[in-house]
Amino acid sequence: MPTFYFHVCNGAGFAEDEEGQELPDQDTARSTAITSARDIMAAEMRAGQLNPASFIEVEDAEHRHLFTLQFSEAYTVNRPSPS
Secondary structure, three states: OOEEEEEEEEOOEEEOOOOOEEOOOHHHHHHHHHHHHHHHHHHHHHOOOOOOOOEEEEEOOOOOEEEEEEHHHHOOOOOOOOO
């Protein structure tokens, strides 16, 4: 199974993933990045802050950049409909 690395950049700085995760494919890596972004944002919200400009860079086993997931891609803002 391929290894993917998830490097996080948010208001707390840059956290490099040195271990990586074995996942079946890039689609699963994208889903994992989305889940990770949501977990990080939930923790930030509990602390009373949120940095939607944060992102996760995903690399393959050879540390080639595959994609960047902006945290803003991991959620939808629902606005109330006008009455």
